[in-house]
Amino acid sequence: MITRREFARTLAAGIAVASRIPAAHRLNIGIGTYTYHNLSIDDMITRLVALEIKEIEMSHGEFMLMKPPTDEMCQDARNKFDRAGIRCVSYYTATIKNDADLNYAVRFAKLLGAHNVTGDATGDMLRKIDERFTREGLTFGIHNHFFPGKRFPYESPDDVLKGLSGRSKTMGATLDTGQFTSCGQDPVEAVRKLAPYLKMVHLKDIQAAGGEVNVLLGQGIARIPDVMKELHKISYRGLVAIEYEKEGDVDADVRSEVAYARKLA
Numbered sequence: 001m002i003t004r005r006e007f008a009r010t011l012a013a014g015i016a017v018a019s020r021i022p023a024a025h026r027l028n029i030g031i032g033t034y035t036y037h038n039l040s041i042d043d044m045i046t047r048l049v050a051l052e053i054k055e056i057e058m059s060h061g062e063f064m065l066m067k068p069p070t071d072e073m074c075q076d077a078r079n080k081f082d083r084a085g086i087r088c089v090s091y092y093t094a095t096i097k098n099d100a101d102l103n104y105a106v107r108f109a110k111l112l113g114a115h116n117v118t119g120d121a122t123g124d125m126l127r128k129i130d131e132r133f134t135r136e137g138l139t140f141g142i143h144n145h146f147f148p149g150k151r152f153p154y155e156s157p158d159d160v161l162k163g164l165s166g167r168s169k170t171m172g173a174t175l176d177t178g179q180f181t182s183c184g185q186d187p188v189e190a191v192r193k194l195a196p197y198l199k200m201v202h203l204k205d206i207q208a209a210g211g212e213v214n215v216l217l218g219q220g221i222a223r224i225p226d227v228m229k230e231l232h233k234i235s236y237r238g239l240v241a242i243e244y245e246k247e248g249d250v251d252a253d254v255r256s257e258v259a260y261a262r263k264l265a
Contacts, residue, residue: 178204
């Protein structure tokens with residue numbers, strides 16, 4: 001029979017061992033703000049606070065480079081995020097086409113407090129982004145995309161890897177699970193291939209390849225549970241930003257998506 005003293009020693013040893021075992025890593029769930037593209041910044045923040053979202057990627061249409069925002073717009077948004085306890089960790093620009101776009105991307109990212117920029121570029125502009133962002137202390141994630149009836153430069157993981165060839169660690173990938181699925185790619189395999197380069201993940205589920213119809217996470221063909229398992233397997237530490245592209249009132253759907261993602265995180 002074990003004595004009280006022996007039991008105490010065994011218990012203490014067990015506690016000591018347990019204290020050396022790292023806590024299970026949980027994925028960081030946030031929001032890509034295009035999800036709330038129909039809302040004002042104020043109304044969006046109200047919903048983010050209710051969901052206890054602490055980190056976002058800024059991807060409202062009026063902040064993209066097609067019609068650049070003003071410095072005042074970016075600073076005002078940053079002030080509101082700060083007051084709400086929300087960090088803008090990434091800024092979505094869309095395509096960086098020229099030096100003017102590059103200057104805008106750097107300035108707006110810094111005004112928003114972001115350390116990463118998501119977008120795309122081709123040719124020598126990739127070199128320019130690499131050199132400029134390295135100097136500025138920012139990172140850049142190439143965003144894969146699907147456009148119906150149009151060939152996009154980054155539709156597969158191999159397309160992204162080709163764009164990153166010869167680039168510094170400043171350059172990486174913003175992996176969109178839904179967009180890869182729309183292009184007929186396996187998003188789990190995309191995570192495996194792009195693991196060393198991941199700057200951001202856009203978590204999105206799609207009804208069918210060849211289309212853009214968003215469905216609730218886990219209800220489409222984007223293999224969301226397997227994607228999350230793979231992100232755990234590679235010890236991904238960046239933001240997993242839920243994106244839900246749908247018109248109308250999305251409140252109930254986004255609440256459901258956040259709850260689903262957090263269960264898998």
